[in-house]
Amino acid sequence: MTLPKTSVHSNPSPALTNIEQDSWEKLASALDLDKNRSTNVGFKTMIMASRTTTGADARTVVLRKVDAPQKYVWFHTDVRAEKVMQLEAFPDSTLLFWDDKEQIQLRLLVETHMHTKDYVADEHWQTLGFGSRKSYLSEYKPGSEQPGPYPGFPTHLGAGLPSAEESEAGRNNFAVIECRVLAMEYLHLSRDGQVRARFQYEPDSKMVWLAP
Numbered sequence: 001m002t003l004p005k006t007s008v009h010s011n012p013s014p015a016l017t018n019i020e021q022d023s024w025e026k027l028a029s030a031l032d033l034d035k036n037r038s039t040n041v042g043f044k045t046m047i048m049a050s051r052t053t054t055g056a057d058a059r060t061v062v063l064r065k066v067d068a069p070q071k072y073v074w075f076h077t078d079v080r081a082e083k084v085m086q087l088e089a090f091p092d093s094t095l096l097f098w099d100d101k102e103q104i105q106l107r108l109l110v111e112t113h114m115h116t117k118d119y120v121a122d123e124h125w126q127t128l129g130f131g132s133r134k135s136y137l138s139e140y141k142p143g144s145e146q147p148g149p150y151p152g153f154p155t156h157l158g159a160g161l162p163s164a165e166e167s168e169a170g171r172n173n174f175a176v177i178e179c180r181v182l183a184m185e186y187l188h189l190s191r192d193g194q195v196r197a198r199f200q201y202e203p204d205s206k207m208v209w210l211a212p
């Protein structure tokens with residue numbers, strides 16, 4: 001039997017449009033949660049999955065910026081990190097968000113682009129406090145083997161913060177990963193019935209309900 005294609009198209013139902021807009025709003029509001037240090041982390045962190053020459057890899061990163069109209073998100077990392085090599089070889093990634101309170105999962109299929117020595121990286125660097133900059137002061141490549149525990153910054157800093165001048169040494173290690181969202185998949189868990197939908201932006205725009 002051929003099913004009618006009423007839900008896939010150029011004229012999506014208002015319910016689909018609302019879910020799509022709400023999802024982007026939730027992503028953007030996660031940045032405010034970050035500033036307020038709220039305990040409801042929502043979409044503040046995500047799992048970023050990558051492809052490797054031998055399989056797949058994944059890790060947690062913090063969401064740093066959202067452009068809902070243009071469908072972009074950004075995160076920060078150390079330019080020497082393993083994930084950077086992986087993304088250089090395979091720029092596509094999946095970003096996975098889970099909001100435990102709202103029981104919503106968002107899965108973003110993205111194409112990444114790295115910024116290191118340009119104005120984009122400069123702009124992001126300027127927004128970072130000294131606490132965040134401290135993590136870019138490591139003398140060693142992230143993931144490199146060490147003879148003992150190493151805190152990820154020069155040990156003389158201890159629990160303190162680097163001075164403005166000291167923190168600038170981290171700029172060379174700082175990378176911004178820009179993620180162009182090609183598609184977003186939404187899943188809401190509920191006893192009343194789950195809701196799953198996909199919003200495709202590239203190459204064509206399309207909104208469609210999915211069976212959970």
Ligand SMILES: Cc1cc2nc3c(=O)[nH]c(=O)nc-3n(C[C@H](O)[C@H](O)[C@H](O)COP(=O)(O)O)c2cc1C
Pocket residue numbers: 045057058059060061062063075076077078081082083084142143
């Ligand atoms: C809550 C949390 C937030 C994290 N945020 C970041 C981040 O924003 N950027 C980052 O590079 N690593 C972040 N990390 C560390 C990564 O998960 C990972 O261990 C590290 O970046 C090395 O990953 P790689 O070897 O795959 O490059 C975070 C870890 C946790 C637990």
